[in-house]
Amino acid sequence: MIGVIGAGVTGSHVVEHLVASGQVHIYVNDTNPVVAHRVVEKFSRATSSRSTNKVSAVSSTQMLTTNVVVLACPAPHAKAARRLLEAGVSVVSCSDDVEDTLALLDLDAVARQMRQTLVVGATASPGLSGLLVHLLSKRFDEIDETHVAVHGTAGPACAQQHHRALSRQSIGWHDGDWLRRPAGSGRELCWFPDPVGPRDCYRAELADPIVLHHGVASLTRVSVRVSATRRDRLTARLPMLTPPHAEGGMGALRVEVRGWRNQARHVEVIGAADRVANLASAVAFAAARSVIAGGFSSGVRVLGDGESPNDAVLQDVLDTGVRLSEFVGTSSH
Numbered sequence: 001m002i003g004v005i006g007a008g009v010t011g012s013h014v015v016e017h018l019v020a021s022g023q024v025h026i027y028v029n030d031t032n033p034v035v036a037h038r039v040v041e042k043f044s045r046a047t048s049s050r051s052t053n054k055v056s057a058v059s060s061t062q063m064l065t066t067n068v069v070v071l072a073c074p075a076p077h078a079k080a081a082r083r084l085l086e087a088g089v090s091v092v093s094c095s096d097d098v099e100d101t102l103a104l105l106d107l108d109a110v111a112r113q114m115r116q117t118l119v120v121g122a123t124a125s126p127g128l129s130g131l132l133v134h135l136l137s138k139r140f141d142e143i144d145e146t147h148v149a150v151h152g153t154a155g156p157a158c159a160q161q162h163h164r165a166l167s168r169q170s171i172g173w174h175d176g177d178w179l180r181r182p183a184g185s186g187r188e189l190c191w192f193p194d195p196v197g198p199r200d201c202y203r204a205e206l207a208d209p210i211v212l213h214h215g216v217a218s219l220t221r222v223s224v225r226v227s228a229t230r231r232d233r234l235t236a237r238l239p240m241l242t243p244p245h246a247e248g249g250m251g252a253l254r255v256e257v258r259g260w261r262n263q264a265r266h267v268e269v270i271g272a273a274d275r276v277a278n279l280a281s282a283v284a285f286a287a288a289r290s291v292i293a294g295g296f297s298s299g300v301r302v303l304g305d306g307e308s309p310n311d312a313v314l315q316d317v318l319d320t321g322v323r324l325s326e327f328v329g330t331s332s333h
Contacts, residue, residue, distance in 0.1 A: 002288055003027040003058075003066040003089075005080065006073030007039040010094060010123075010154050013281030014070050014288075017320055019043050019053050021289065027058045027066055030073070064089060068117075068291045070284050071095065078103035081118060085110050090117040090296075092287045094280060096126060098171060101207040105214060108300040117296040122287040122303060124253055124279035125150040125224070126211035128272065130304025131283070131314045132255040132324075133216060136268045143259035144220045148208045149190040149201045151227040152251020154277035170203035173213045173222040188225055192252035193273040193325035201225035215305035251276035269327035279322060286316035 002023055004011050007030035018026050026043075030036040036057040043055045063069050064087040071077045075097035081104055084091050093104055104120045111118045121127050129148045137143045169180045186203040208224040254271040272279060287303065290296060295309035304310060318324070 001025040001027065001066045002292065003029065003063040003069040005029045005060070005063060005069060005071050006094075007032075007036045008072065009277045010280050010284070011070070011072035012039045012042075013277055014072055014285050015039055015043055015055065017281060017285035018288075019055065021285070022053070024053060026053070026055045027063060028055060029058055029060055029063055033057065068092060068288050070122075070288050072281075072284060075100040076103065078107065082107055082110060085114050085116050085118060088114055088116060090291050092119045092122045092284055092291065094123040094127075094284050096121065096123055096207050098205050098207050098210065101126075101210050105210075105300055112299045115298045117291050117298055118300045119287045119291065119296065119308075120214075120300055120302050121207060121211040122284045124154070124251070124276050124283065125206065126208045127283040127287075127303050128253055128279055128317065128322075129208055129255050130212060130215055130302060131310055131317065132253075132270050133212060133257055134304045134310040135314060136255070136257040136270060137216075137259075139268055140257070140259040140261050140266060141263075143216070143218060143257050145256075145258035146212055146216070146219055146222050147256040147258075148212075148222075148224040149188075149192070149199075149227070149254040150206070150224070150251070150276075151192055151196055151199050151201075151253075152249055152276045154251075154275075154280050168205035170205055170224070171209055172203075172224070173209050173219065175220055184228070186225065190225065190227070190254055191327070192227075192254050193271045196250060196252040196273050199227035200229075201227045204228075211302045212304065215302040215308075249275070251279065253279060270324055271326075272322055272324050274322060278320075282317045282320040282322050283313075285320065286313045289313075289316055 028036045040057045068090040070092045075095040077093045077095040081091045172179045183204045190201045204226040206224045209222040212222045252273040256269045301308050
């Protein structure tokens, strides 16, 4: 039995993937009961009368009877995650908020005591970024740098979060120390997979460095940037001037890994272009599926760490239709 808290654009896609995978019992909860019932009605109509799928809108208390809950609601998640863990329920969190991520990582002792799993950062960035770092690491003798860039947002709550992220301080891991720099600084032209292409990206208060440093101990440098226009940077400390798109537009993720191979420096770049909600929901779904299958050990886990079933989770992500693109270099004539 799997629960999904948050029936917005990402949560509804998680439910869609669960239904498509044949998950029998799916509980849905949202702070707005109307939204939760709308999602339930949509997928109840989509399944045939002979289908064993059962999608139900339930109260937050009923979520305590499930095996695993996906937190696809806006941050913070730490308080809800603790409550679920203490009730004997495993948790998959889609939060990408820095303070919330730190609070979630602090729940390791609670998760281990209850013999449950808490997957932190199961979204596009962080989440898919960690899976791609793990994938590329197999091509190196040793990796020591990872640089992540992200374009686009999943929905209104995600857009608000990224808007705030440009007004705060970015955090990065650099040679054994945490560096804080002004968000909106550090312009870098990043090439994303088509159809997104090149975008100006800037430092922002995003959780990837914390999650990747937690999961991959060999990394000495970790950074993250987000695409932004001049208007985005100038208005970051003001309320959003225009309402965010309900579904989010085309987004992309770019992961660059550096390290050593055959005693020489080596670089690999990989990414994915899709609606960010599609990427985020695919990762959250795949993580929850692996928790149900017993692929994760108890305690706090992040995707990409050495104890997580990264290959199985990534394969489930790809099976939802996500496609990866690799930079293979240029040729001259």
